[in-house]
Amino acid sequence: MKIKSKLPNIGTTIFTTMSALAREHNAINLSQGFPDYDCSPKLKEAATHYINTGYNQYAPMAGTIQLRERVAEIISLSYGSNYDPDSEITITAGATQAIYTAIAAFIHKGDEVIVFEPAYDCYVPAIEVHGGIAVYSQLKANDFSINWEDVRKKITQKTKAILINSPHNPSGTTITAKDILELEKIISGSNILVISDEVYEHMVFDGETHNSVAKSKILKQQSILISSFGKTIHTTGWKIGYVAAPKEIMNEFRKIHQFLVFVVNHPLQLAIADFLADKTNYTELKKFYQAKRDLFLKLTASSRFVPLKTSGTYFQLMSYKNLSDESDTELAIRLTVEKKLATIPLSVFYSEKTDNKLLRFCFAKKDETLEKAAEIICNI
Known part of the structure; x- marks a missing residue:
């Protein structure tokens, strides 16, 4: 063949x-990037409990309401921003599926997506398989900071999205409050979507804070926030993540999500929701x-x-x-x-x-x- x-x-x-x-x-x-140590015994006990209790059939397409409510709580506590658990949060089969789905939902043939290099390896293939064009902006060699002048030069009428990642894999750098302001200026009044990969959101060091798109009223309205429980609770093999976005954006995201994976592991969602009720497990x-x-x-x-x-x-x-x-x-x-x-x-x-x-x-x-x-x- x-x-x-x-x-x-x-x-x-x-x-x-x-x-x-x-x-x-x-x-x-x-x-x-995975730990060689196990996750919490309490988390495994919770997973076993829900399996033995019989939560072994399909979960709701958008995810269990328990976990979506927990995600809303975490975002509110961490960034002072509110998302509706019913219409603005979706549980995904990890962050990679979430990124792929976001690109599938919004990138059409010929659309351009700004990608910062060095870039995690799942971004560009997802763009290209949907007919999009990756437009690269190099992070500065000395400190891997964003060259915003370069970004402005590469914005065209075909620019449909900007894909950001902070804390950044592979460099370990983080987006600053100044970066958020620069991004706000670029997308304000435009139809550009921000796809924000924040899977390491709870791993920021030396007294610094994570500058999520959820903190910005401007960015929040034009952004898809993507994160992963695997990094937070040492369960990369469970492949469970989440997406938060305004209702209009989430409606389009779910159209693709329902046919790509339909639903995500039911008992493990409930276990994660219980485990993260203890805020210290992520703070x-x-x-x-x-x-x-x-x-x-x-x-x-x-x-x-x-x-x-x-x-x-x-x-x-x-x-x-x-x-x-x-x-x-x-x-x-x-x-x-x-x-x-x-x-x-x-x-x-x-x-x-x-x-x-x-x-x-x-x-x-x-x-x-x-x-x-x-x-x-x-x-x-």
Whole structure:
């Protein structure tokens, strides 16, 4: 059979590749972003309770009302913004499905979407498979901040959406209050949609705050806020996330959502709603991950790697310019095979494979895992 691919240039993701390489060579995996520790026993007990109680059939298409109400509560507490749980919040099969659905609902053939590079790898394929055109704006090389002058130059009559991500994967930087004001100026009076990937919203460090689009009255009216419970409660394998948006936007989102996944895991939604009733299960997360970051930096301080500033997420970028002239991909593979340590090369997050000699390390790991990894790093 002759197949005409809709994504002819897309292969297996780097995360799958590096994790498979790590397993093959029995390497410590600091590449793919998932914890190597378990979620809370209370969360597992709640999930078991709802399975045993019989909540094993379809949930409502938009998600259980219990979890949608919990999401509304979290957004209100965190950002002082109100969303109607019935008409403005939808539970999704993780953030990736939410991003894909948002793009599917609003991007038509020929529409342009501003994407900031380095960019998470699920953004552009979703744009292109729906006939859209990704228009790249490079984050500044020194600190990964947004070049708003460049963004303005790239806005055209065809611009349908701007896709932002904060805290930012892979750089670990965060959008500032000034960035929010700049974005407000750009979209005000336009028909441009903001798709805001905020899956690391509860992981912001050093006393900084997360500047969600939900905080801005202007942005909120033209934005789809996307987040993920997997990052917040250490359950990336459950693949449950959420979307918040004004009713008119959500109506269109749900038209696609209902035919893409229809519903999301019923008992786990109820378990998450119960677990997050205890606000400390998300408000204290920043302290937990800052301690992980600080430990990783302390353990690797004597190495030849140079860390960049990480303000959020559970990723740390490190420069190896003092260590090797290899490409970042070559070094990442060699470290996995020879040194038994898997990382992610930053160039894979660029359309032109820009190589700034940076590797991404995930520090969402047990302390003993970080200690073993740091020993390898310091001996390179």
